Amino acid sequence: MRSVIVVGGGISGLAAAWQLRGHADVTVLESHTKVGGKLRTGTIAGISVDEGAESLMSLRPEAVELAAAVGLGNALCDPAASPTTVWTHGALRPLPPGHVMGVPTDPAALAGTGLLSAEGIARIAAEEGLPAEPLTEDLSVGAYLGARFGREAVDRLVEPLLGGVYAGRADRLSLRAAMPRIAALAEQGGPLLPALRRMKAAGAPRSGAVAVQGVAGGTGRFPQAVARACGARILTGTTARSLQRLPGDRWRVLAMTADGPLTMEADAVVLALPAFAAAELLRPHAPLAEAELAAIPHASTAVITMAFSRPQAHFLPEGNGFLVPPVDGHLLKAASFLSNKWAWLHDAAPATFVLRASIGRIGEDELLSRPDRHLIRAAIAELHRAVGPMGEPLAARVTRWDRGLPQYGVGHRERVARIREAASKLPGLALCGAAYEGVGVAACVATGRAAARRVAVPA
Ligand SMILES: Cc1cc2nc3c(=O)[nH]c(=O)nc-3n(C[C@H](O)[C@H](O)[C@H](O)COP(=O)(O)OP(=O)(O)OC[C@H]3O[C@@H](n4cnc5c(N)ncnc54)[C@H](O)[C@@H]3O)c2cc1C
Known part of the structure; x- marks a missing residue:
């Protein structure tokens, strides 16, 4: 059986280990005392609560499907029905339904909410009449949506959502990478408002369906369940310090544990790490990938x-x-x-x-x-x-x-393509995690499983 070392026991690495079950002898190295990374449940006043991610996107299937596959199907639960609410202009103000990451589809529904001035709402409505050539380059979310809908819409409607998901700012995040659905419409050309309305109508979730689900007892249960179900050897308290390439496209991982150094060899390595940690390990082997990873803010x-x-x-x-x-x-x-x-x-x-x-x-x-x-x-x-x-x-x-x-800055998708191209020159090595194709848990699961597929067979 092929041997694989997965470095990083967050949900991306565990999803990779899950994908490899039955196909490879897998060891997961995790520097923390518990697996899970940003999926962590702690206690406060004796009650279990999530300290990191608290929900899994359910419109995108990867996370909820994996949760069900590892035995948490009955624990998946919907949040209480409640509109997205913004604290602005001195009050809590619900966003009218139908928005896409804060971008409204019905400007008239904003009237009376107190979210925007009358001019701000009129500016959004005017988008339908603006010329709209197909977008051919990546722009910041703020630059593109500001030009289409006005700055007020960016400041009061879009920024709060971007803060919630990315802890990022509209003027720095890439439209293509942070708002891919809207970027895809922009690349087709034509005004966005009618296109967004059509998109919403075509993909409208059934009545009452929600975009996210939680896990009863905390989402921290999810990585623990994957770790148990994947059958991998899990070494916590073990930090990978460096990688060495061996003859025959094999890899050696030098790690540190509380008991001292640990050396392991395997046919393949999956780096399921934050970008800066992956950069460190790649420095001697792929300087271009290292530089690009280190440049991700x-x-x-x-x-x-x-x-x-x-x-x-x-x-x-x-x-x-x-x-x-x-x-x-x-x-x-x-x-x-x-x-x-x-x-x-x-x-x-x-x-x-x-x-x-x-x-x-x-x-x-x-x-x-x-x-x-x-x-x-x-x-x-x-x-x-x-x-x-x-x-x-x-x-x-x-x-x-x-x-x-x-932070997925302008040009992030091209940067990721360059990283993946550089990494592809290293047989038996694959990258996954939140740095690449989406920060949400579902996207991380998808990258983990894809990385596992890349190393599952000899190059
Ligand atoms: C506060 C917060 C709230 C969030 N809320 C949500 C949410 O509600 N819904 C959602 O979908 N997403 C949310 N996210 C995003 C999502 O949780 C993360 O993007 C995702 O969990 C990242 O998973 P990962 O496995 O790629 O990385 P990580 O979770 O960072 O896992 C990487 C692991 O690698 C380990 N590691 C690092 N270096 C080494 C090394 N050298 N050797 C061995 N191990 C190492 C780390 O200890 C860590 O466990 C949130 C993120 C944060 C920070």
Whole structure:
């Protein structure tokens, strides 16, 4: 049987290990004490809550299908029905349904929401009358959508969504890589509004269907279940330090563990790592790939989880939470009212209200350099302004995700093509993870499985 070492035990690496089950003898090296990477469930006030990703996209099948395949089908659950809400102009304001990543399909539905001025709404409606040559180059989301719909729409509707998914900014993220569905329409030419309406009508999910699903007990259960089901040897607390190419297209991995160095050899290696970590290992073997990977910027974020005693709280918010546009100058990027959003969490702890606030977009490192207690106080103060005076939490915890989210800048897809081309010259080596074709869990599962297919047979 072919032997494969998967470096990185996040969901991408575990999906690769799953894909290889029965076809290869697989070892997963994970530097942390537990597998899962950004899918991590911890406890606060004795309650299990997600500290990283809290949902899996369900319109794209890869993550929910894998979760079902590893025995979590019954644990998959829909969030409570609630509109996406933006905290802007001093109030929580629901986005009208029908938007695509914040880009509206029905400008008239924005009237009366308080999200945009009358001029801003008229500017969106005017998009249908603007000339629209097919887009032939990659542009930033802000440059393209700003020219089509006006800056106000970018600032108040699109930026909050980009902050939520990428911790990124519209003027830096690539339209092609961060909003591929909209880029595909732009490349066809013609006004976007009617094209978006047609796209929505053609692909409209059945009534009541949701775009994401959670895992009862926390999405952190998902990587654990994949790790158990894939049959791979999982070595936690093991950090790969370097790679060596051996004769016969084999690989040697030099790793460090708490007990000292560890050397392993295999027919193939899958690097399921953040871009900067993959860059380190590739430096001696593919300098071009190393340079391109190292050039991918990353945003750091922090998740502040808080538990309130329901009987003692002055006030508890309704809805699933809110997103925040940076233009309003608030610290918060988003808040998720977990006890409202996930029935399993409410049922597990009915006397407690759990929420999480997120802070940190690209370029906000000064904010994140502040101590935990400062971030907690600042988050509470802003939550009080946004939703009302909830009182003091029973418990609060800050989880920091240093360089947690890769930023798909303008030209990202071409950069990834160059990385993949350079890596393809290394037989028996494949790359996967959030740095390449999507940061969401479903996209990561897809890259993991594709990487496994690339190394499953000898080159
Ligand atoms: C706060 C936050 C919230 C998010 N929310 C969502 C969400 O709700 N829905 C969604 O779809 N996506 C969400 N995402 C994005 C998504 O969770 C990640 O993009 C995805 O989980 C990345 O998986 P990965 O396996 O590619 O990388 P990682 O999860 O980063 O896994 C890489 C693993 O490699 C290990 N490692 C690193 N270096 C080495 C080494 N040298 N040797 C051995 N091991 C090493 C790390 O410890 C880590 O476990 C969120 C991300 C963050 C940060």
